[in-house]
Amino acid sequence: MKGSESASTAKDTSRRAVVRAAVATTGTIAGLAALGTTPGVAATGAAAAGRRSPERGPRIGILLHDGYSLLDPTGPAEILSRLPGATATMLAERRGPVRTDTRDVAVVAARSIDEIDQLDVLVVPGAGERGTREAMGNPVLLDWIRRIDRHTRWTTSVCTGSLVLAAAGLLRGREATTYWASKDFLAPFGATYVPRRYVHSGKFITGAGVSAGQDMALHLAQQIAGDTVAQAIQPAVEYDPEPPFDTGSPDKADPELQQLALRLPADSQK
Known part of the structure; x- marks a missing residue:
């Protein structure tokens, strides 16, 4: 009996159980209910029980481009992949490993951008100088971003990823943020720099440098699934910076x- 109780306790305190309990407690989630008529966004029933909904949850695409900064895509992926029914997929021009700015680490892109023509959420990470410059000057990437943005519910960025969105012409006339040392590069594209951890302008949410992507992702989680789920995800990933x-x-x-x-x-x- 004692062993069974210990196993049960361990199970109940798992990271997934924390999120499941929060979702089940809410019964219905205002944010997801509001998105219920949006293609690719599911109601909470099956997800609240810890299963994928028969209908898709939010389809999240995280764009990897050569020379990105490691935490820029992986931090938001850790948070957004915990949304009920969500699918978070790493994308790149070609399937396979894509190396970071240091070239020491690679993350695997499960899909190529040619395979994706619609997303609910697009996340564009930032990079070092080389990676950002190359992404901003890559007509294939910029054209794909523009096409995907036509159908997204949310188009987001981390760090200098906002410069890539700006180069695609998506931030003109909007407030945005970026890495602090790159702030002057937004103005030539018609965007206004705001020194905040994240800036929400219409359907665009831009995050400041690197670690701010996690703040941006939690704000986005709140917009998609409501306060309770977003608040539960934070202790689920133990994001409590000190x-x-x-x-x-x-x-x-x-x-x-x-x-x-x-x-x-x-x-x-x-």
Whole structure:
């Protein structure tokens, strides 16, 4: 009996159980109900029981382009993939591994962009200077982003991914954010930089640098599934930042630290 109780306790405290319990408690989720008539978005019934709904949940595509920063796609993927019934798929120009800015790590793209013609959510990650510049100048990627954006419920970015959206012509006349050292590059595309962790403008949600993608993803989770599910996902992934230093934004770092902050990523990409 004692062993069974221990096993049951372990099961009940699993990460999935936390989210399932929260969804089941709500009964219905206002955000998903509001999206019920949108193609690709499911009601909560089966998902609340911890199963995929017979109808699709939100279809989330995360675009990998050469030289992206590792946390930019994987942080939002960790959060958004926990939405009830959601599918989160890594995409690239070609299927297979796509290397990060340091070239030390690769994430596998399960689908090529030629295989995807409609998504509910598009996430465009940022990259180092090389990766961002190449993505902004890649007509194949930009054309695909524009085509996908015509049907998305949400088009989002992390870090310098907003520059890629801007280069595609999607942020003209909108407020947006990006990596702090790249803020001046939004204006030539008609976007207004706002120094916040994420900026919500219409169906566009842009996240600031790297780790801010997780804040952006939690906000997006709230928009899709409501407060309760989004709040439950946060402890499910134990996102409760308590860094040892308070220098996480340029406003909190002196000029010498800012220069080092720029040099360290650049050196790691050589």
